[in-house]
Amino acid sequence: MNIGEAADASGLPAKTIRYYEEIGLIRPRRDANGYRAFAPRDVHKLAFLARARALGFSVEECRALLGLYEDETRASEDVKRLAQGHLARIDAKIGELQSLRVTLADLIEACAGDHRPDCPILADLAAGAAQGRTKGRMR
Amino acid sequence: MNIGEAADASGLPAKTIRYYEEIGLIRPRRDANGYRAFAPRDVHKLAFLARARALGFSVEECRALLGLYEDETRASEDVKRLAQGHLARIDAKIGELQSLRVTLADLIEACAGDHRPDCPILADLAAGAAQGRTKGRMR
DNA sequence: ATGATCCTTCCAGTAGATGGAAGGTCAAGC
DNA sequence: GCTTGACCTTCCATCTACTGGAAGGATCAT
Structure with missing residues (x-):
């Protein structure tokens, strides 16, 4: 899945997705041609981020939320x-x-x-x- | 009146006053030594700006408000x-x-x-x- | 083959300051 | 006269969270 599709699927602009990668919120793998390749899991994370941002959480709070989300041993x-x-x-x-x-x-x-x-x-x-x-x- | 005094009198940090000069909201004259010299009128404008900003007006709106304030022929x-x-x-x-x-x-x-x-x-x-x-x- | 539409990176800009470095000035005290 | 400290100056970087655009490579449909 290229960035355009990931953008459509997550509701985030491609520019924003690149930015989120730059600041380390996501790490999509790359195809041989250098294109970002988004796995369903990546898209899911992007959607999570989109929703959290829409609720007004700061990007750093989103980072923490994502960390908690992925941590099975978190405390609510x-x-x-x-x-x-x-x-x-x-x-x-x-x-x-x-x-x-x-x-x-x-x-x-x-x-x-x-x-x-x-x-x-x-x-x-x-x-x-x-x-x-x-x-x-x-x- | 130097910038420190003007800051105390207007309630704005010196840094902010310099910034306001940079973007053309005020134009204090300069002493021979290069120090900014604030006339009462300048301090009054700074206080006006401080109040307008505190009311949430954007800097550009403040610029417009200041223009209207100084224009005797304005329409309310x-x-x-x-x-x-x-x-x-x-x-x-x-x-x-x-x-x-x-x-x-x-x-x-x-x-x-x-x-x-x-x-x-x-x-x-x-x-x-x-x-x-x-x-x-x-x- | 060609043009349109992707994708890439990198740089700049937004609002409104704020922090800090490097250095000039001034008044007080010894 | 000289130092110390509190001023002042400019310039550059940083913050938030993107967004716009340039320059150029890749892919796709015709």
Whole structure:
């Protein structure tokens, strides 16, 4: 199976597959002509990686997950811990974004959005660094 | 005012300030010795940038915002449009993360997290690429 | 044989900094 | 006057996770 087929089968672009080989996530053997030859097992790993990346795991986390996946003697505890760490980061990110969202939505609402120059958004950016938030929300 | 002071005053690391100069966001003048000399106006711009970046605007959006801020004849409409675009991207990102969060939390909950190798998380990653989701949630 | 479509490697670029090396400058203290 | 240390300067490398493209070899269909 050449890289094109492996790409179709795994859902990853060929470029990405080459990159994953470069960083040592997979090691497909090579045909006599130098072409990469993907065994079903390789394609399976690629699909695993694609799914793990889609769930937001970092490439290094994916490496660890793949290692655990291939280790018959793994403890599910290790997998769970890894996933929990990732979940915690996602939650942190969501919280961060929701906080931004509130501030930004307030500012947008306060802005007339017409042809005049007066703008609470710019006013906040200019003053906000000092401390002022819209609507005087201060801690 | 040297870069160290400007950094303290604006809340941005000196490295970042140099970077912002490099990409043309600010143009502090130079003292005879080659040191950057920050006028209050420069520091104000840096603080503006720090706040805008903290709100998640991209550097290019910050450039545009700074341009609007300095343009007395701006229309608040333009600022608002920019901010609305950013808000939309934040909302999209939040949605994406929340979706990941649900899947991941389900998987984590299903995982015993003990010393045994059986693990629904790995099972999902291995099979998930095909289509299976935990709890058979399919569209 | 020829052209299209594969495949290969290698280099560069993306965003937004950050770290570090090598070296110039300045103010204080002795 | 000289050293020490805290500044400052530039330049280059590194990070994440790819992606784009150039140059060239291999394969396939006609």
